[in-house]
Amino acid sequence: MRARVIHPWPLRLTHWLNVIAMVMMIGSGWQIYNASPLFNFNFPVGIGAWLGAGIAWHLAAMWLLVLNGLIYLVWSLASGHYRKFxxxxxxxxxxxxxxxxxxxxxxxxxxxxxxxxxxxxxxxxxxxxxxxxxxxxxxxxxxxxxxxxxxxxxxxxxxxxxxxxxxxxxxxxxxxxxxxxxxxxxxxxxxxxxx
Amino acid sequence: MIQRRSLLLRAMALGAAAPLGGCNYEDPAHPDLADKFLHAMSAWNDRVQEALFDPRTLAPTFRADQITRPPRFNAFYSIDQAPVVDAASYKLELGGQIQSKTGWSLAQLRALPQHEQITRFVCVEGWRVIGQWSGVRLSDFLAHVGADTSCKYVSFKCADGYYSSIDMPSALHPQTILALDFLGQPLTAPFGAPVRLRIPIKLGFKNPKSIIQLAVTNVYPGGYWEDQGYNWFSGS
Structure with a gap:
């Protein structure tokens, strides 16, 4: 029998883990961007007090982003969730x-x-x-x-x-x-x- | 509503002033919990990069007309503070697990086979330049002086107080050279005279300039930026 929930737990779990990963990746990414801006502006906020910390957070959080993304992808394919798209x-x-x-x-x-x-x-x-x-x-x-x-x-x-x-x-x-x-x-x- | 917004703005301003207080690698001598976590992840990333490293993969090479002109200076000090090393009396000091530790003069280094490369120099900040370097293959040099290449690290000390270290497989890569010339001329003071490491398979800060001592060791030597939080392996 299919559980009659709107959002199954693997979806919810990967969604909220992804929130953490995205905040870390985007925040530290802005810090890295500021070290050598591609455009004529800097980001006013960033994660990590300086470039070295920004990179360290970026290269640590990437594992959460990628592993969590892979788990979502495998679950989506295995459960048929992807058909909803x-x-x-x-x-x-x-x-x-x-x-x-x-x-x-x-x-x-x-x-x-x-x-x-x-x-x-x-x-x-x-x-x-x-x-x-x-x-x-x-x-x-x-x-x-x-x-x-x-x-x-x-x-x-x-x-x-x-x-x-x-x-x-x-x-x-x-x-x-x-x-x-x-x-x-x-x-x-x-x-x-x-x- | 207005109150809540001002609170939000204040919280954002606080966030900008103190990005995630503590999680900052600000004081390497006193690591906090976040620093320890980042250290552990950085060590994990070192191992991943060692596994990913293929000694046969070459860094891309470029045409002479793609060379960045004028070259870009970068160091932890301004260009007029670059150390000037006397070329005539220069001797490269050798240390650690090396059989023949006699110092090497520039003439002796130039007597070894020279290799030229036009390669991309990628800075940890994100910018990149293309330059032309030539000099002695580090693998040739290590063989000449009888270095124990089963050791883990090759370390460098510089005239400006900078220091760094690389893993042995990267040191033995064919594009890793002790550069003597830049753009067809002997290196000048701000660009690493008289001898610099040119290693296009790693980030720019792993290319120490004005090297005065080279050592082979199994004891982790760290580096100027590495000790402050940059990833040690930093392979490209």
Missing amino acids: FPIRPRAVLADLGAAFRFNLKHERGVYNAVQRLLYLGVLLAGLLAVLSGLSIWKPVQLWFLCDAFGGFFIARYVHFFAMTGICLFILVHLLLVALVPKTLPPMITGGRLP
């Missing part, structure tokens, strides 16, 4: 997007609407891109094939930056939506019950 139909995305902007999007518990499907898949891909470009920056010689795939060390840094930017934009939208529909938050902690 598909299909993504452009027409459905447009319709749901329009409904969302009119604050009229029907929230069906246990089902991802078309906008959610697109955003969740998008942020998973951004996360994958961040990890792969990050590995290219960390090991441009030993993992030269990966670094070459990104067009070299220099470009990999920009890819890494924009993957982070994409993840941050997702987090903003994600938090905004939770703030607008707060009843979605408790089931992410307790699991909730399907009607």
Whole structure:
């Protein structure tokens, strides 16, 4: 028998572990960025008091990010959770997007609407891109094939930056939506019950 | 609402002023719990990098027209404070597990086969430059002086007080050289004269300049930045 929860426990566990990993990775990443900015600005906050601490946090938290991500991926494939993302139909995305902007999007518990499907898949891909470009920056010689795939060390840094930017934009939208529909938050902690 | 927002802003300002108080590697002599955790993870990352290191994988090489000009100076002091070592009286001191510990003059180093490379220098800060270096393969030199290459580390002491160390497999890599020339000319003071390590399979700070002593040892030698929290292996 299938448990009648909205969010199964492996999903909740990996989600909250990922919150920790993401905060650590983005915070320490901003500290590292500030040592040699790609653009004409610095981040006002960062994790780690100086570059060495920022790197140490970044290269420690990457293990949590990657291992937790792999566990999520394996669970998602094994449990069939991944099917909730598909299909993504452009027409459905447009319709749901329009409904969302009119604050009229029907929230069906246990089902991802078309906008959610697109955003969740998008942020998973951004996360994958961040990890792969990050590995290219960390090991441009030993993992030269990966670094070459990104067009070299220099470009990999920009890819890494924009993957982070994409993840941050997702987090903003994600938090905004939770703030607008707060009843979605408790089931992410307790699991909730399907009607 | 306004009150709550000002509280949030104050909390953010506090966060900016003291990023995760304690978790900072600020005082290597007095590590706190966060420092110990970061140390353990850094040691784990050293082991992962040793396992990942393939001695046959070469760092990418570049064309002469890709060389960064003018070259970029970087050290823990400003360019006018770089030490000037007298080339005529220079002798590279040798220590540790080496059979023949007689010092080496620049002329003796130049008499060994010279190898040239145009390689990328990647700084731990994130920037990279491309330069041309030539000099003696460290593996050739270690063989010449009868170094015990079963030891774990090769350590370097510099005229400016800098020090660093590398693992033996990286020391024996064909692109690891004791560089004497930069851009076809003898090294100048701010760029590591008279002898610097050029190791394109590691980050920039693992390329010590103005080396005055080289030793082979099994006792972990650390390094100037490594002792403050940079990852020791720092392979590329």
